[in-house]
Amino acid sequence: MLNIPLADATFRDLRDYIYEKSGIFISDNKKYLIENRLSRILQEKDLKCFEDYLKIIKCCTNGNDLNRLFDAVTTNETYFYREPQQLEVFVGDIAKKLFEQKKGAKTIKIWSAACSTGEEPYTLSIMLAEKGFSPSQFEIYGSDLSEGVLSSAQKAVYNSYSIRNIPETCLKKYFAPEGQNYTLSPVIRKSVKFQKINLIDDKNVRSLRNMDVIFCRNVLIYFDVKSKQKVVSHLYDCLNPGGYLIIGSSESLHSITRAFRPNVLNKVITYQKV
Numbered sequence: 001m002l003n004i005p006l007a008d009a010t011f012r013d014l015r016d017y018i019y020e021k022s023g024i025f026i027s028d029n030k031k032y033l034i035e036n037r038l039s040r041i042l043q044e045k046d047l048k049c050f051e052d053y054l055k056i057i058k059c060c061t062n063g064n065d066l067n068r069l070f071d072a073v074t075t076n077e078t079y080f081y082r083e084p085q086q087l088e089v090f091v092g093d094i095a096k097k098l099f100e101q102k103k104g105a106k107t108i109k110i111w112s113a114a115c116s117t118g119e120e121p122y123t124l125s126i127m128l129a130e131k132g133f134s135p136s137q138f139e140i141y142g143s144d145l146s147e148g149v150l151s152s153a154q155k156a157v158y159n160s161y162s163i164r165n166i167p168e169t170c171l172k173k174y175f176a177p178e179g180q181n182y183t184l185s186p187v188i189r190k191s192v193k194f195q196k197i198n199l200i201d202d203k204n205v206r207s208l209r210n211m212d213v214i215f216c217r218n219v220l221i222y223f224d225v226k227s228k229q230k231v232v233s234h235l236y237d238c239l240n241p242g243g244y245l246i247i248g249s250s251e252s253l254h255s256i257t258r259a260f261r262p263n264v265l266n267k268v269i270t271y272q273k274v
Contacts (some may be wrong), residue, residue: 004048014038014050014054024223078115091269110214111141111211118194125140140193142192142197147196159180210238217247231252245271246273
């Protein structure tokens with residue numbers, strides 16, 4: 001790989017542009033990461049400097065280059081059954097309570113925000129199915145900023161790393177091995193609807209409303225305080241009264257908002273819209 005230097009001033013311009021468009025804040029100590037990840041794109045485009053790349057990004061009208069930029073700067077670390085304690089509280093406590101409240105008259109609506117390649121929303125569907133709930137009783141939505149990861153999510157083909165935490169019975173029941181990969185069953189695949197959503201764009205977020213549960217786990221870490229407040233405010237507006245927001249177990253809303261009521265269920269903190 002050719003060594004294309006990223007000047008400090010150009011890095012700041014790139015960082016500011018990424019922040020403006022996505023709310024993702026890149027600290028000074030991540031300059032090397034941006035330089036490394038974007039150098040490959042520069043070579044593919046036969047560009048000699050980051051300044052030319054920045055010009056292309058800012059003039060981009062079809063969105064493809066911007067999508068590629070977001071793909072490059074975000075870390076899509078995800079796998080099935082991630083943070084299982086939270087998932088068990090969702091299925092065993094929250095979902096059970098919501099189904100009882102609906103009394104079969106309505107479906108419960110669940111949104112996996114920033115779902116990457118789909119492991120989280122598909123996990124939720126599998127776990128609800130294992131509890132005996134029919135796909136007709138719930139709606140699951142998965143969203144992400146990146147069209148690339150959403151395309152992978154819709155294909156629902158996963159490697160051994162992604163499926164490593166799935167219980168053996170569920171792996172056999174819901175996945176078909178194909179060489180080194182595993183393809184998710186059509187029943188589970190059809191139970192999740194995917195769409196591109198930028199969490200800091202209120203017009204984008206408005207497309208999903210009346211949610212009963214929103215998972216936004218390990219996402220807020222990418223934002224500064226201002227962007228966190230904006231995102232959490234958008235998520236609050238998307239929830240039904242009494243709806244639940246579930247963030248990563250290492251994350252907190254303590255310094256971001258007082259709008260939610262924290263609940264502790266089996267040592268898991270959830271946030272409820274009051």
